[in-house]
Amino acid sequence: MKKQYILLFTFLLSSLGYISAQTIVSTSSENKNAIVEESTAIHCSYCPDGHYMLNQIVDQNPNDVFVIKFHEGGYAWDCDPNGGHDFNNALANQLGNMAAANGQPSASVNRQVFSNLSMTGGTAMSRSYWSTAISQVLQESAYVNVGLEAELAGNVLTIHVEAYYTASSPESTNYLHVVLMQDETVGPQLGANDFNPSYVVSSTPNSNYGHNEYDYRHMDRLVDMVDGISGDAITTTSTGSFIDRTYTYTLPEMYNDVPVDLAEIEVAAFVTGGDEIINGYKVPVSYLDYDVAVASIDSPSGNGVYSDNENIVVTLENLGENTVSNFDVSYQVNGGNTVTESFTGSIAFNETSQFTFYATYDFSTPGDYEIVASTSLTSDENNSNDSSSTSFTSIVGGDCPDEYSLPIVWRDNFECHTEFAISNIGDWVIHDLEGGQTWGANDIGYTNEGYFGSGIIYNHALASDETTAASLTSFDDWAPYEGNQGLYFFASGANSTTFPNDDWMISPEFTLNGVTSPTFSMWAKSVTAQYGLERFQVGVGNSTDYNDFTIISSGAYIEAPTDWTQYQFDLSQYEGQTIRIAIHYIGNDSFVLQTDSYTVDGTLGIGDSEINNFEYFYNVSSKTLEMTSDETLRKIQIFNILGQKVFEENINSNVHTSNLRDLGASIYIINVEGTTGVRSFKLLIQ
Template identity: 25%
Template sequence: MKKINLLVACLAIGILLTASLFAQEPKWVSKEVTQRNVVLEEFTGIHCGYCPDGHRIANQLAAANPGRVFVINNHCGGYAAPSNASEPDLRTTEGNSIASKAGITGFPAGSINRSTTPWAMGRGNWAGVAATIMGQNSPVNIYVKPTLDYDARKLTVEVELYYTGTISKDKNYLTVMLLQNEIIGYQGGASYNPEYALPNGLYRHMHALRMVLSSGGAFGDTIKTTTKGHYEYKKYEVTLPEKIANIPLSVTDLEVVAFIAEGDNNIYTGHQATVEVPDNVKTDLALKDLTVYPKTLKFEPITPKVEVTNKADLEVTKFVVNLLIGNQPFSKTFEGKLAKGETTTIEFDVVNFNKSQNYSFQFNVPRANNIYAGDKALVDIDNSNNSITTSSYGFVEKDVDLFNFSFEVKNNAIDLDNVVFDMSKAAFGWRGWQDQSGYVACGANNTTHALAMDLYGGPFAGQTAYIMFGEVDLTTNPQKMLTYHYAYCDGSRNGTPPAVTLEATTDWGATWQKINETTCQETGTTDPRYYYIPKSNEYKKIDIDLKDYANKNAIFRLGVRAGSDGNMFYIDEISLYKNDGSIEEELDNVAIYPNPTTTYLKIDNQSFVGADYQIFDASGKVVIEDRNTSNTINVEYLTPGSYNLKINDKFFRFIKE
């Protein structure tokens, strides 16, 4: 903490303020009455799972009102604290001071011009309050103009104010903030804002508050004259540090927001400007993916290939293209001459996939300290064409025999071996709920985690997310069953229920055949104000016989189709297991109890007395063989898990705890 405070102090010393002492004519600010602009201060944090949804809503609001809505992402509070050195520390002293006055009761939250009491409100209210603000006239206009000395990393920010009306308050306060875009790092719940979620699991942090340039701390410089016709000019100069906390301060991704407020609250209006780099270092390299990807779901060798075009005036002599395949980095260097309008092709080594998986190819040309004209480093000014990401999934032949997907923690991460997801239309999250003593058993079969779909408000209404596995070998062990467990709560939302569909393809995705569809029933209730957290015994188990696919290898997918609204849906403990003997099974579990069990199984049917039985584990291995003499079977020494009891050519599935 001392190091951070020292850095902030040094920055404050480096900021030079010049105020006009004499009346001047405005250069940029309007003297006409204009409507208020919106300053949306979003209170957020890297460990806030629903904050990316707030980012999405804020971005949509700004995009719908160009030049009228300015977003500031204030990373503050406990959710913003990094849990390790690899996570970005985007907190600021001033941001925490602002948050302490905002009346935040939950994250994400946002303030619209600090115009409400409390300032902070939920993301569902932002658009309505913003529309009201933008329909009102402002008594003061503001204009901000940043200028960058690129080589010296010196930023000059000029601000003009002009009062079109007299304000009853004898003092106002001017705040100038420096924001940074394109900070790549961890963010919980990134899938709720797909535009910013990267295939490698990281996130594009935008509009992040990095520094307050105005003096006076978090709430700005004092403006002592607030009468109609008053003009005021201020200038701030700062030498930009290489880093703030553990984040490099990239001069190519900066913007400045200035706003004028009645006091610490009630922001009249604001203005935002991008920090431009000088013309003599500008370039623009554009990427086009030339990679030929598999035309079916069957993996084939892939040769990554990208075309690079010079779209700027300066000739480029050197640059590096990076390629990220999953989390594995590669790079290729171009050295030569690439004039305006010319293209070159960069080809990487052949990639072979040896297991079924999701994959992504992410090509990128870094914008700074990477592109050269001779010895001079250039800066790419258009970030929209510097990166290309292609994400898909594929399968290999006979990759899967038997499995059990529990979605539990393995090596500090969710265990997703052999699971492939298609979340292009709807999304799952990974959920584990904690209390003071640790994780609550909210998964099926007394597990602590499950896949979950947030149904609140119908964000994925009618859309489907898929869990896929394959290619399943149905020739070696042709007699297989698939089972899954689900939990669902509408939460008094009166939505249509979700549905789960099992489909198969035997031609690598060219066609899909529906095997089973289950319309979900509510398995529990919750206070409508809170998320449904299921108990393990509330899950409903669905068993599906795959007998129609015996001796046919296939890829299977479970699709969860969201209803129109609801609270939460969970899916867990997905298993593919073998049936030795008859392919027909007893599926109702009525004849054996207790289930789950810790010591004994009892069979409620005298016709089974004297019959031989076998118990199989999830892989199909026989773990117990004996004769049933009293309809009581000792399973005390089995390890916890899922098992199948075969007796009298009937199969019963049970859980050993």
């Protein structure tokens, strides 16, 4: 934020129409306005009664009494486990200390000490004395008047304050304070339904809150002070002194975890002399008539695999008081051609609307992209928020879905799963039996860091390199064996949770038909040996229950070295069966097991099986293959000498003829599946 100082009779040049030589402050002698600073809290059952009392006093004294509410102390904490209502801040705690309050609700009126009304000898008073103190202040003369106006353009607030001294201040230096507040923040409040039901906005208590509080309208809530508690010094304080100051303040998206509502911002300004507030004023902010903005570019978003036909989606926001419609929206990619389309809907004040461009864009080529999206409204009074940009990287993706054929029976290279998924990983069955939290990593950043679960689909292209000279690992140590993704297991035990790991990942089921001597192959490594090598087992079963699996890996466990290592397991005893593979991760407070490239394959078999009385005849002239059997033939598959499937046909009959005229001259391996077995044989086609 920044501020400007303008001396008496100096003209402020500004694009804002309200700022000119004409002052907004009275030059006549006036009594004080009452500035009430209330210490309040969410877990204060009588605080809503204080709110109600102040509302009545304000209604009885319009434009003379102004309220600022600050949340401080032990009862100000947010009772919503989901967060979103942390109203406390350092300024509130400072104000509470200054007032010497010993509980809530309490309030100071113009920071004066009313000795017979004070709680502890300071400025804070219990609510039964507020009305008396306010009435007394309103009868006191003020030696300075304050004028105030504020305008919001986008999220930039321009605050114009004028002060005029109708009499000299006893102090040579006074201080100007500018306070920002927000109205209409809905959140929990103890005692709301009992003492201020008009501010309750839910018909029943909200079960999400820690003590089943009602939803309540929190008004006049202090969020910030432009120059902090100390204020902005005024050094000309004699009769006739005129002070004219303008401040600019950029509103954030959040204060703590509470979203900023640009439509509910208030501003107060007051002058202090010594420890007391002499006079002040409070206003809601005003808005431009027309101000449409690109609030965000919603899609594409983040690094990832993108297609050649991606939609570009933006959110438009109307920050002007008038409803807007029928204006142009455009986008540009990497400084290329501008695509312009029309928004034909309407957006009311402080509302948003999502807009999807009809024209798509090809982001499939790997590389860096920047999208700039813009609006064009003829009457727009604020061009600073008319455009927004986003940058991302398109990365190479795997061929999805992964297609393979005999002699490969089943394969998962993990390229076709959602990046950083810890659940819903295809048809994998996941068991996290120990339930501990996994360790995060200092050397990389990744989605779902510190997750609870079993395996995670790690994507190296989307992880961030956070290594330093002191790192235990290099960024390359985290790369999968091939491609961008692998199935990784992080050790549990973080935050004093349970270890060692007892995590199971059970594969989709597959049937070992059509090959002989099948094997399961996988690649694995430990990311580091600093905390011990990673331990795992490999099992085979035919259900989703980990108790049904037989461990086929040798010894108590395998310890993976820090280099990628291939592990192979014989599955010959399971030929003809439908099975699943299971990885059982049992890391003992170690770090990360990296696995990749799971494959079950074998040798294409040549010879007779158990099909009853199977006979075949290849007609060279018609290029047809005639087959008969005493049992039903289910299916025929034909593979070339490279193992690629080139023909497949369902049969479901004991007599069938397949037309092979589309196959070129070569040697082929024919697999015919019957009810009881498979017959495989070579066939020469010329």
